Amino acid sequence: MTASILDGIVLGLQFGLLATGLTLMYGLGGILNLAYGQMAVISAIVTVSVMDAGLPVVPAALVGMATGAVLGWILDQTVFRPLYSLRGEARVLLSLLLSLGVALMIDGFLNWLFPLKGLSLFIGGGAIDIFGEPMRRGSLLASAITIVAMAALVAFFRFTTLGRAVRSVIEDEEGARLVGIDPRKMLRLILVLSGAIAALVALTRSMVAPVDVTAGFGITVFALIVTVVGGLGSITGALAAGIILGIINAIAASAIGTFMSLIILLVAAAITILVRPAGLLGVKE
Amino acid sequence: MLEVRDLSVGYEGGDVVHDVTLRVDDGEAVMVIGSNGAGKTTLFRAIVGLLRATTGTVRFDDRDITAVPTQEVVRLGLGFVPAERHLFPRMTVHENLALGAYPSRPDPETLAMVMDLFPRLAERRRQLAGTMSGGEQQMLAIGRALMAKPRLLVLDEPTTGLAPKLAAEAYEALAVLRRRGLTVLVAEQQVPLAMALCDRGYVLEGGVVTKEGSSADLADDPEVRRAYLGIA
Numbered sequence: 157m158t159a160s161i162l163d164g165i166v167l168g169l170q171f172g173l174l175a176t177g178l179t180l181m182y183g184l185g186g187i188l189n190l191a192y193g194q195m196a197v198i199s200a201i202v203t204v205s206v207m208d209a210g211l212p213v214v215p216a217a218l219v220g221m222a223t224g225a226v227l228g229w230i231l232d233q234t235v236f237r238p239l240y241s242l243r244g245e246a247r248v249l250l251s252l253l254l255s256l257g258v259a260l261m262i263d264g265f266l267n268w269l270f271p272l273k274g275l276s277l278f279i280g281g282g283a284i285d286i287f288g289e290p291m292r293r294g295s296l297l298a299s300a301i302t303i304v305a306m307a308a309l310v311a312f313f314r315f316t317t318l319g320r321a322v323r324s325v326i327e328d329e330e331g332a333r334l335v336g337i338d339p340r341k342m343l344r345l346i347l348v349l350s351g352a353i354a355a356l357v358a359l360t361r362s363m364v365a366p367v368d369v370t371a372g373f374g375i376t377v378f379a380l381i382v383t384v385v386g387g388l389g390s391i392t393g394a395l396a397a398g399i400i401l402g403i404i405n406a407i408a409a410s411a412i413g414t415f416m417s418l419i420i421l422l423v424a425a426a427i428t429i430l431v432r433p434a435g436l437l438g439v440k441e
Numbered sequence: 442m443l444e445v446r447d448l449s450v451g452y453e454g455g456d457v458v459h460d461v462t463l464r465v466d467d468g469e470a471v472m473v474i475g476s477n478g479a480g481k482t483t484l485f486r487a488i489v490g491l492l493r494a495t496t497g498t499v500r501f502d503d504r505d506i507t508a509v510p511t512q513e514v515v516r517l518g519l520g521f522v523p524a525e526r527h528l529f530p531r532m533t534v535h536e537n538l539a540l541g542a543y544p545s546r547p548d549p550e551t552l553a554m555v556m557d558l559f560p561r562l563a564e565r566r567r568q569l570a571g572t573m574s575g576g577e578q579q580m581l582a583i584g585r586a587l588m589a590k591p592r593l594l595v596l597d598e599p600t601t602g603l604a605p606k607l608a609a610e611a612y613e614a615l616a617v618l619r620r621r622g623l624t625v626l627v628a629e630q631q632v633p634l635a636m637a638l639c640d641r642g643y644v645l646e647g648g649v650v651t652k653e654g655s656s657a658d659l660a661d662d663p664e665v666r667r668a669y670l671g672i673a
Contacts, residue, residue: 317539317546324529324540330491331527335543335585336515 160410161403166295166364168402169302174357174375175382175394176309177350183326183389185343187239187251191231191258192354193375197266199224199355200367221355228351231258232344240340259372266369298360305356306395313391322346326389381421385428387435397436401425442467442593442624443488443519448497450487456495457483458648465593470615470625472635472656474669475645481628482524484645485597488626489521490514501593520591524598526582530571534562537570537581541588548590555584558614576607583614594618596627600634612638632669636660644669 174196181187203220207213235254239247313319324332325342332339358375361367382401386393401421408420428436443465451457458480465471475481486492488499490511499507506514515521529537538555539547556563559580565573570581579599586594599615600608612634619625619638629635636642636656644652644665652662659665 317544320532320536320540321543323532327529327531328527330523331529332540333491333511334489334515334521334523334527335540336512336589337540337543338510338512 160406163295163410164403164406165399166299166402167406168399169299169306170357170361170398171378171382171402172386172395172398173302173306173309173353174379175386175398176306176391177353178376178379179383179386179389179391179394180322180326180346181343181350182248182383184322184346185239185339186244186247187236187343187347188248188255188380189231189347189350190252190255190376191262191372192255192350192379193372193377194259194262194266195224195227195231195351196354196358196375197367197369197372198227198262199351200358200362201266201270201369203355203359217356217359220359221352224351224353224355225348226351228347228349229344231255231351232347236347259376263370263372266372270369292364294363298363301356301360305353309353309391310395318345377418378421381425385425385435387437390435390437393435393437397428442469442502443626444498444500445484445488446498446500448484448487448499449495450483450492450497451495452483452492456648458487458645460497461645461648461650463643463650463653465624465626468622468624469641470619470627470639472632472639472642473626473628473645474630474632474635474642474659474665475628476668477630479645480648481645482597483648485521485595485626485628486523489519489595515589515591518590518592520586520589520594522582522586522594522596522599524601526578528570528578528581528585531569533567533569534573534581535566537585538562538566538588541585543589547588551588551590555587558587558617559584575602576604576610579603579607579611580614583611587618591623593624593626596625598628598630600629600631608634632665 178189178192181189199220202223203216206219207216211219235258236251239251239254242250313323321332321337322342322345324335324337325339329339358367382398383394385401386395386397401424404424405417405421409417412420445461445463448461449456449459461484463471463473473481473484483492487494490506490509494507497507498505501514501517501519504517506517529540538552542548542551561577562580562584565577570578573581583596583599596615599611603611608631615625615627615638625638627635627639636659639656641655642653642659643650644659652659652665654662660670
């Protein structure tokens with residue numbers, strides 16, 4: 157049981173970080189990006205490729221995150237362009253369709269290019285005992301990196317002028333414009349940032365278990381569930397929901413079986429929405 | 442400082458404001474009075490770039506700002522306080538004020554000036570904006586606009602939803618700002634308050650300017666007296 161909870165926390169931290177990217181894109185710009193997981197996978201592939209070419213792991217990981225950021229910027233400049241002239245529900249729906257198209261294209265392309273390739277970053281060394289349970293070094297390092305990234309994100313949004321500016325657009329777009337903030341620029345920043353976040357999560361995930369080239373949709377679905385449970389547009393909600401769902405997922409997987417864990421996650425998400433329609437920490441409309 | 446010429450603006454169904462021309466000179470306080478639905482809000486939203494004008498021009502400091510987006514207009518030195526305030530409800534009073542200075546860090550002197558003008562904000566600097574009363578939110582909205590050190594402050598019905606005492610307090614603060622040289626353009630339904638503050642005014646009815654003149658002249662105008670001052 158302790159092992160499951162620890163595994164769950166490791167996974168949950170990653171879920172939480174993953175969901176912040178999705179929740180920010182939605183909260184800020186009304187964009188549901190279904191190609192989010194594919195951004196993560198492409199970044200991981202680039203990382204592994206530059207490592208194969210001889211780059212050490214840390215610079216390779218930075219290259220991977222930069223790839224994610226560039227992918228976010230490309231989406232903003234190309235596929236998402238038509239969205240910015242739309243408002244409200246129309247924008248959400250079109251973003252869903254456009255990004256789904258992108259996701260399908262990328263998946264098809266990756267399948268053709270890298271059939272059956274698993275990506276994993278192996279972190280050397282054996283296990284370390286935590287509360288009497290052996291934990292793989294990779295898991296611990298992945299969790300540490302994730303926690304640092306979360307802390308950095310929270311600090312960015314709480315204490316920096318730019319971070320506050322991003323939050324102000326989520327709170328009141330017109331109010332943001334009235335203090336001189338350009339919502340379009342903030343959205344572009346968030347697309348770039350979410351790309352880097354997706355990349356980081358794919359990398360830390362691959363330190364724990366192999367990431368398949370077709371993992372994109374799975375990643376997006378997990379992020380979506382966590383986002384909905386945490387409350388759309390809420391950063392702290394996404395982090396909290398990630399950890400809670402991660403633990404539920406791990407316990408369900410070990411007690412019942414992996415085949416059931418996704419269903420149990422969906423049930424947990426559905427119950428949350430029934431009890432609290434705006435999510436754990438979501439903004440009430 | 443501000444020159445609006447032949448401005449027509451509206452929504453998808455057609456124009457609400459027709460051929461409005463008005464002017465605000467350096468150091469002046471000018472009011473636009475009119476009943477609910479006269480087009481005051483529409484006119485002001487077009488001036489600050491939140492609505493696109495159908496025809497006509499808006500010039501600020503001899504620069505054409507008709508098609509300039511709001512976020513850039515604000516940085517030119519034109520502050521706008523909308524009737525609905527548009528504060529950031531889940532941020533503290535201090536964070537709201539700090540964002541008013543975006544993209545710079547808040548200037549301590551300006552912050553002290555705002556806190557001095559509205560002592561209530563100083564007491565509540567850690568409170569979330571969304572949990573404050575209507576009067577406090579109005580003070581915060583004015584304070585936030587002041588943080589950018591505007592040269593012209595445009596206010597759309599600053600007394601909306603305020604009890605008479607708080608409405609008077611808001612105008613007292615505006616009078617203090619005026620004496621310090623701030624140029625003010627205000628839309629108001631509570632005409633006596635605006636008249637006491639402003640040098641000149643325009644009467645907007647059905648989207649058209651029907652009268653203009655000094656506050657004293659308007660106060661003597663029989664129609665204005667009947668319609669807006671409640672004096673037969």
